[in-house]
Amino acid sequence: MTLERYLAIRRYIEVGFWGALFSIIFVSETAVQIIDVNRLGLGYQAWEVICWEGTSIFTLLLLVPVLLFFDRRYPLRWSNLARAIPAHILFSVLFSALHVSIMVAMRKLIYWFNNSYYDFGNVAEQFVYEYLKDFRTYALSLALIYLYRHVVLRLQGEASLLSEPDVGLNAEPSEQPERILVKKLGREFLIVVNDIERIEASGNYVNLHIGDRVYPLRETMTKIEQRLNNKQFKRIHRSHIINLDYLQEIIPLESGDAQVVVKAGAILPMSRTYRNAVAEAV
Incomplete structure (x- = not known):
C-alpha cells in the first residue's frame, strides 16, 4: 500500500487499530482474571469477570475520541510543555471520573439484568485506585498517539x-x-x-x-x-x-x-x- 493510499483510508485503519488493541487487552485481562478467581477460590462467576473487564475496556474505547479532542486543544510541544502538561494531568482526573462513572453505571445495569447487585465499594478509595490505573492508560495512549504521528509525519514529510x-x-x-x-x-x-x-x-x-x-x-x-x-x-x-x-x-x-x-x-x-x-x- 502506498503512503497516499494509506492516508486516504487512515481514519478507518486508526479506528480499527484502537478496536483491535482494546479487544486484545479485554481478552487477555479477562482470561487472567478468570484464572485467578478459580485459582484463589474467590467464588465469582465467569459472567461477573467478563462484566468487570468488558465495561472497563469498552468505556476506555469510548473515551479515546475525547482524549484526541483534548490533545488537539493542548498538544504536547516543546514550546508549550509548561502549559500542556498541567492541563493533561488535570484532564486525566476528569478522564478517570468519566471512565469510572460510565463503567459503574454499566455494571449496575448488567448486574440488575442478572438479578444481582453490584457494589463498587468505598467511592473515594476505589476512585484513587482506578485513577492510578487510568493515569497509566492515559499516558500510554498518548505515547502511542505521538509515536504514530511521528512515524506518519516522517514518512509523509x-x-x-x-x-x-x-x-x-x-x-x-x-x-x-x-x-x-x-x-x-x-x-x-x-x-x-x-x-x-x-x-x-x-x-x-x-x-x-x-x-x-x-x-x-x-x-x-x-x-x-x-x-x-x-x-x-x-x-x-x-x-x-x-x-x-x-x-x-x-x-x-x-x-x-x-x-x-x-x-x-x-x-x-x-x-x-x-x-x-x-x-x-x-
Missing part, C-alpha cells in the same frame, strides 16, 4: 514556512512566500506555493494538497490564509482554502451554501459566507 533565506535553496523570506520547505525522511526540498491545489484543516496542522501528495504544515487556517496571495487562494469554508487555478466547478445548494469541485476531483463544501467573494474572484 512535514512542511514549514521559510522565515530566513536558505543558502543554496534560492528562497526569499516574504509575507507571501513563493516556496515552502518540506522535510521528509531526513531530506529537505522545496515546493512551489502556486502548485498547492488546496489546503485543509487537520487538527493542529493544515494539509497542503499537491496532486496525490499531502504535506502537513503546523499552522492555523487563519495564519496560513494571511500568508497567501488572496487573489489566487480563497477561503471557501472554515476548513478549506482553494487555489483558484484548480477550481473546476461551483455547485449551488438550496441552503445557500455550495459545493466546490477541484480539478483533482475532490468535492469540497463552500459556506455561503465565502461564496460571493469566490464568485467575484473568478
Whole structure:
C-alpha cells in the first residue's frame, strides 16, 4: 500500500487499530482474571469477570475520541510543555471520573439484568485506585498517539514556512512566500506555493494538497490564509482554502451554501459566507 493510499483510508485503519488493541487487552485481562478467581477460590462467576473487564475496556474505547479532542486543544510541544502538561494531568482526573462513572453505571445495569447487585465499594478509595490505573492508560495512549504521528509525519514529510533565506535553496523570506520547505525522511526540498491545489484543516496542522501528495504544515487556517496571495487562494469554508487555478466547478445548494469541485476531483463544501467573494474572484 502506498503512503497516499494509506492516508486516504487512515481514519478507518486508526479506528480499527484502537478496536483491535482494546479487544486484545479485554481478552487477555479477562482470561487472567478468570484464572485467578478459580485459582484463589474467590467464588465469582465467569459472567461477573467478563462484566468487570468488558465495561472497563469498552468505556476506555469510548473515551479515546475525547482524549484526541483534548490533545488537539493542548498538544504536547516543546514550546508549550509548561502549559500542556498541567492541563493533561488535570484532564486525566476528569478522564478517570468519566471512565469510572460510565463503567459503574454499566455494571449496575448488567448486574440488575442478572438479578444481582453490584457494589463498587468505598467511592473515594476505589476512585484513587482506578485513577492510578487510568493515569497509566492515559499516558500510554498518548505515547502511542505521538509515536504514530511521528512515524506518519516522517514518512509523509512535514512542511514549514521559510522565515530566513536558505543558502543554496534560492528562497526569499516574504509575507507571501513563493516556496515552502518540506522535510521528509531526513531530506529537505522545496515546493512551489502556486502548485498547492488546496489546503485543509487537520487538527493542529493544515494539509497542503499537491496532486496525490499531502504535506502537513503546523499552522492555523487563519495564519496560513494571511500568508497567501488572496487573489489566487480563497477561503471557501472554515476548513478549506482553494487555489483558484484548480477550481473546476461551483455547485449551488438550496441552503445557500455550495459545493466546490477541484480539478483533482475532490468535492469540497463552500459556506455561503465565502461564496460571493469566490464568485467575484473568478
